[in-house]
Amino acid sequence: AQKVTQAQTEISVVEKEDVTLDCVYETRDTTYYLFWYKQPPSGELVFLIRRNSFDEQNEISGRYSWNFQKSTSSFNFTITASQVVDSAVYFCALSDMTGYSTLTFGKGTMLLVSP
Amino acid sequence: SQTIHQWPATLVQPVGSPLSLECTVEGTSNPNLYWYRQAAGRGLQLLFYSVGIGQISSEVPQNLSASRPQDRQFILSSKKLLLSDSGFYLCAWGLRESEKLFFGSGTQLSVL
Numbered sequence: 001a002q003k004v005t006q007a008q009t010e011i012s013v014v015e016k017e018d019v020t021l022d023c024v025y026e027t028r029d030t031t032y033y034l035f036w037y038k039q040p041p042s043g044e045l046v047f048l049i050r051r052n053s054f055d056e057q058n059e060i061s062g063r064y065s066w067n068f069q070k071s072t073s074s075f076n077f078t079i080t081a082s083q084v085v086d087s088a089v090y091f092c093a094l095s096d097m098t099g100y101s102t103l104t105f106g107k108g109t110m111l112l113v114s115p
Numbered sequence: 116s117q118t119i120h121q122w123p124a125t126l127v128q129p130v131g132s133p134l135s136l137e138c139t140v141e142g143t144s145n146p147n148l149y150w151y152r153q154a155a156g157r158g159l160q161l162l163f164y165s166v167g168i169g170q171i172s173s174e175v176p177q178n179l180s181a182s183r184p185q186d187r188q189f190i191l192s193s194k195k196l197l198l199s200d201s202g203f204y205l206c207a208w209g210l211r212e213s214e215k216l217f218f219g220s221g222t223q224l225s226v227l
Contacts, residue, residue: 004158006158035215037218042220043203043205043220043221043223044205044218044219044220044221045159045205045207045216045218046218047215047216047217050215091158091159093159102149102161102164102174103159103161103216104161105151105158105159105160106158107157107158108158
């Protein structure tokens with residue numbers, strides 16, 4: 001069975017601080033996808049990134065970066081120079097590669113960025 | 116471009132009443148469709164998914180059912196709501212080859 005653990009329930013930072021959201025996963029599949037989604041107060045989940053299990057290169061997109069380490073089954077997400085607009089709940093998710101996108105989500109981390 | 120519509124945005128229903136939530140997708144054909152539920156303080160739980168008209172897979176046995184009467188329409192139903200059915204319901208669509216899901220704006224259901 002698949003499992004995603006986001007141990008941080010809530011994180012509070014002050015604007016311009018860097019913050020890392022942790023994600024640890026469990027799966028018996030040898031190939032899989034990892035995702036991060038953002039859920040702002042409006043409620044709609046917004047896709048941030050998808051990662052293949054066979055590609056361990058770290059990725060950077062503007063102020064966002066992701067550190068995928070297969071050896072520790074972790075897929076951490078860092079926001080550099082956080083902004084108030086980054087305040088949201090962030091979900092890490094895992095799916096197999098069957099094509100049906102039956103994602104297993106973590107419980108989410110609520111990030112509060114204060115001015 | 117593709118869009119997903121989900122309604123209503125909020126719903127308050129008494130225990131024992133029926134439920135019908137509707138989701139439609141525009142701008143794509145033969146999408147995979149999904150219903151997720153987000154209970155208070157918990158992560159998202161997959162309820163149902165569908166890979167085609169009339170094809171429904173249930174992930175969690177419960178008081179709810181789903182139907183897909185048309186290619187881009189996905190309906191979540193219940194004959195008699197329970198208090199435990201309260202939560203935030205999200206519809207999503209995806210294409211088989213991309214594994215990426217696009218979510219609707221959600222329905223906040225309160226069963227009283």
